[in-house]
Amino acid sequence: xxxxxxxxxxxxxxxxxxxxxxxxxxxxxxxxxxxxxxxxxxxxxxxxxxxxxxxxxxxxxxxxxxxxxxxxxxxxxxxxxxxxxxxxxxxxxxxxxxxxxxxxxxxxxxxxxxxxxxxxxxxxxxxxxxxxxxxxxxxxxxxxxxxxxxxxxxxxxxxxxxxxxxxxxxxxxxxxxxxxxxxxxxxxxxxxxxxxxxxxxxxxxxxxxxxxxxxxxxxxxxxxxxxxxxxxxxxxxxxxxxxxxxxxxxxxxxxxxxxxxxxxxxxxxxxxxxxxxxxxxxxxxxxxxxxxxxxxxxxxxxxxxxxxxxxxxxxxxxxxxxxxxxxxxx
Amino acid sequence: xxxxxxxxxxxxxxxxxxxxxxxxxxxxxxxxxxxxxxxxxxxxxxxxxxxxxxxxxxxxxxxxxxxxxxxxxxxxxxxxxxxxxxxxxxxxxxxxxxxxxxxxxxxxxxxxxxxxxxxxxxxxxxxxxxxxxxxxxxxxxxxxxxxxxxxxxxxxxxxxxxxxxxxxxxxxxxxxxxxxxxxxxxxxxxxxxxxxxxxxxxxxxxxxxxxxxxxxxxxxxxxxxxxxxxxxxxxxxxxxxxxxxxxxxxxxxxxxxxxxxxxxxxxxxxxxxxxxxxxxxxxxxxxxxxxxxxxxxxxxxxxxxxxxxxxxxxxxxxxxxxxxxx
Ligand SMILES: Nc1ncnc2c1ncn2[C@@H]1O[C@H](COP(=O)(O)OP(=O)(O)OP(=O)(O)O)[C@@H](O)[C@H]1O
Ligand SMILES: Nc1ncnc2c1ncn2[C@@H]1O[C@H](COP(=O)(O)OP(=O)(O)OP(=O)(O)O)[C@@H](O)[C@H]1O
Ligand code: SF4
Ligand code: SF4
Ligand SMILES: [Mg+2]
Ligand SMILES: [Mg+2]
Numbered sequence: 001x002x003x004x005x006x007x008x009x010x011x012x013x014x015x016x017x018x019x020x021x022x023x024x025x026x027x028x029x030x031x032x033x034x035x036x037x038x039x040x041x042x043x044x045x046x047x048x049x050x051x052x053x054x055x056x057x058x059x060x061x062x063x064x065x066x067x068x069x070x071x072x073x074x075x076x077x078x079x080x081x082x083x084x085x086x087x088x089x090x091x092x093x094x095x096x097x098x099x100x101x102x103x104x105x106x107x108x109x110x111x112x113x114x115x116x117x118x119x120x121x122x123x124x125x126x127x128x129x130x131x132x133x134x135x136x137x138x139x140x141x142x143x144x145x146x147x148x149x150x151x152x153x154x155x156x157x158x159x160x161x162x163x164x165x166x167x168x169x170x171x172x173x174x175x176x177x178x179x180x181x182x183x184x185x186x187x188x189x190x191x192x193x194x195x196x197x198x199x200x201x202x203x204x205x206x207x208x209x210x211x212x213x214x215x216x217x218x219x220x221x222x223x224x225x226x227x228x229x230x231x232x233x234x235x236x237x238x239x240x241x242x243x244x245x246x247x248x249x250x251x252x253x254x255x256x257x258x259x260x261x262x263x264x265x266x267x268x269x270x271x272x273x274x275x276x277x278x279x280x281x282x283x284x285x286x287x288x289x290x291x292x293x294x295x296x297x298x299x300x301x302x303x304x305x306x307x308x309x310x311x312x313x314x315x316x317x318x319x320x321x322x323x324x325x326x327x328x329x330x
Numbered sequence: 331x332x333x334x335x336x337x338x339x340x341x342x343x344x345x346x347x348x349x350x351x352x353x354x355x356x357x358x359x360x361x362x363x364x365x366x367x368x369x370x371x372x373x374x375x376x377x378x379x380x381x382x383x384x385x386x387x388x389x390x391x392x393x394x395x396x397x398x399x400x401x402x403x404x405x406x407x408x409x410x411x412x413x414x415x416x417x418x419x420x421x422x423x424x425x426x427x428x429x430x431x432x433x434x435x436x437x438x439x440x441x442x443x444x445x446x447x448x449x450x451x452x453x454x455x456x457x458x459x460x461x462x463x464x465x466x467x468x469x470x471x472x473x474x475x476x477x478x479x480x481x482x483x484x485x486x487x488x489x490x491x492x493x494x495x496x497x498x499x500x501x502x503x504x505x506x507x508x509x510x511x512x513x514x515x516x517x518x519x520x521x522x523x524x525x526x527x528x529x530x531x532x533x534x535x536x537x538x539x540x541x542x543x544x545x546x547x548x549x550x551x552x553x554x555x556x557x558x559x560x561x562x563x564x565x566x567x568x569x570x571x572x573x574x575x576x577x578x579x580x581x582x583x584x585x586x587x588x589x590x591x592x593x594x595x596x597x598x599x600x601x602x603x604x605x606x607x608x609x610x611x612x613x614x615x616x617x618x619x620x621x622x623x624x625x626x627x628x629x630x631x632x633x634x635x636x637x638x639x640x641x642x643x644x645x646x647x648x649x650x651x652x653x654x655x656x
Binding site: 047048049050051159161162163164188189190191192193194195196197199200218220221222224225244245248258259262263264265266267268269270271274276277279280281 | 348370371372373374472473474475488489490491515516517518519520521522523524526527545546547548549551552554571572575576585586587589590591592593596599600601602603606607609611
């Protein structure tokens with residue numbers, strides 16, 4: 001249980017940016033020197049500011065984004081895949097083991113393909129099955145696990161509701177029998193009831209199929225419920241990481257505190273107690289020196305305001321990591 | 331006092347290859363000045379279609395019923411056909427914040443130019459005045475460097491910034507009615523809190539009426555005065571936000587509230603409403619919720635009950651079939 005499935009070591013991802021063809025090339029620091037270990041069988045949550053690099057990190061782990069420095073290692077049962085040092089053949093192998101559930105079930109499914117063909121496509125593209133019968137068997141098997149009816153397989157996706165479409169995308173992601181799934185805002189577009197249904201399904205499949213998830217979400221109450229461990233990102237950095245209960249009970253970093261205080265209460269008489277963050281999110285083209293949060297921190301100490309503090313996570317309690325600059329302030 | 335907006339007996343149907351889809355059936359609602367009506371409900375329940383009907387933005391295959399009325403400022407907008415009239419509901423008296431911000435900015439035109447152009451169409455002002463109103467509005471939605479952003483394209487802004495720019499554009503014409511379709515779903519909670527406060531301030535300041543569509547019941551609790559709960563094209567319950575969230579009557583509303591993950595009780599299992607939403611091509615007769623209702627009585631199960639809201643306490647309306655059952 002405590003074995004790692006994925007090690008992300010000092011990973012940075014930069015994008016080139018040029019305002020127009022005359023101006024000079026700049027770098028967008030989308031993901032900065034990230035270190036995480038994802039344990040086998042865990043539900044690892046990634047939350048944080050929009051534009052903080054969550055999707056970019058998820059895609060880097062899947063090998064869908066170039067890694068600018070550092071490396072990602074996938075520890076399979078009897079071998080390791082090093083994503084920064086992998087040949088084409090190995091990468092094909094890897095893609096069977098690591099899959100993405102798309103954010104938007106409406107946009108992700110091709111309207112001209114039947115549900116059967118949508119789910120079968122990865123098997124055919126990756127040449128996993130050898131005959132039509134075998135493909136059909138696998139499709140039927142995973143469809144049933146995702147609670148789709150067999151009669152649904154002949155229909156086109158537009159005949160389905162949001163929740164059903166999301167189950168189709170999950171079936172498609174799972175049909176190649178992966179071990180690792182990146183779910184990027186997979187329940188964001190769904191109403192609370194369908195959301196609860198999909199989350200229960202993901203949990204159940206985790207047990208049945210021995211899956212490990214990287215779960216990216218804006219919705220902190222959802223993350224608190226399903227994730228074992230949560231990392232909080234701000235402007236390309238992980239600023240805090242802890243087991244979910246620990247993080248929600250005892251947040252340490254000023255950004256995490258602001259984030260948790262902003263969850264809207266369901267009680268109309270309990271009006272917002274949100275710690276308001278002033279000012280604009282700094283640009284990833286030109287991140288602040290020192291603590292990345294210092295331009296918006298409600299209580300910066302003198303030192304961190306000057307930007308002469310180095311970032312880096314330290315372990316303040318077992319498994320609870322906080323950016324070092326923020327441990328002694330506040 | 332007459333309402334700012336009153337929708338009466340509205341049906342919205344779409345003609346498709348597979349037949350006629352009933353997206354909205356016989357809904358009635360109203361919004362007063364300075365009031366926020368929240369609309370919640372299952373995905374596909376007809377929330378966006380309802381908002382678009384108010385601006386006549388549904389596509390050509392849309393069929394409205396003859397006796398439907400959408401009265402805005404004493405005029406039935408469903409009868410509007412002339413350009414002049416349509417202008418009133420598309421950016422004049424009514425503005426909309428769309429579910430997808432990228433869709434409402436033209437990719438090749440700078441944000442500022444789009445804002446200015448829109449103001450020139452709807453207000454009797456000159457260019458420099460329009461520019462100063464736009465920049466002022468960008469500032470108000472919390473966009474730093476508004477002068478610089480004014481000269482940028484939508485794709486150059488982060489998701490959250492783009493969303494706020496769209497809110498600024500929708501508010502800049504000072505509409506009487508604002509239609510906000512999932513305006514905060516793409517935002518993280520800190521920015522969401524900022525946007526909610528902004529919308530509340532502006533409503534107070536200008537006495538705007540707002541329809542606020544969202545999946546998020548927490549957001550509803552924070553912004554709405556009134557709430558309408560939709561299921562499969564029908565409003566099954568509506569009333570003051572307090573009553574709906576604290577004393578829900580309809581089994582669907584109760585189910586939504588029970589499905590909500592509670593941050594204060596992480597051990598509680600997540601409880602979805604069992605079953606699937608029927609296809610809009612094949613709406614159940616009688617009570618629309620009967621195929622998934624946890625406790626249908628004999629009568630409503632058979633589908634021979636008529637739907638229709640009745641008032642169970644002042645201002646709190648529930649589908650009639652559901653008052654004695656459930
Ligand atoms: N292909 C790309 N080219 C250039 N910049 C990019 C690209 N993809 C992402 N970025 C930039 O990298 C940063 C991180 O973006 P990313 O999409 O990972 O954020 P996110 O945390 O997933 O945000 P959200 O919550 O809004 O989805 C942003 O500044 C974004 O503009
Ligand atoms: N132009 C159209 N042609 C055919 N059907 C349509 C059209 N527009 C909407 N519909 C259907 O009408 C119903 C209501 O759609 P609507 O977009 O209003 O849902 P919604 O409540 O806004 O859902 P969501 O929460 O997912 O945004 C859906 O079943 C949808 O598929
Ligand atoms: S290091 Fe300073 S500026 Fe950064 S979050 Fe902590 S207190 Fe705020
Ligand atoms: S009328 Fe009957 S089926 Fe419909 S919600 Fe009420 S109890 Fe359930
Ligand atoms: Mg993202
Ligand atoms: Mg909608």
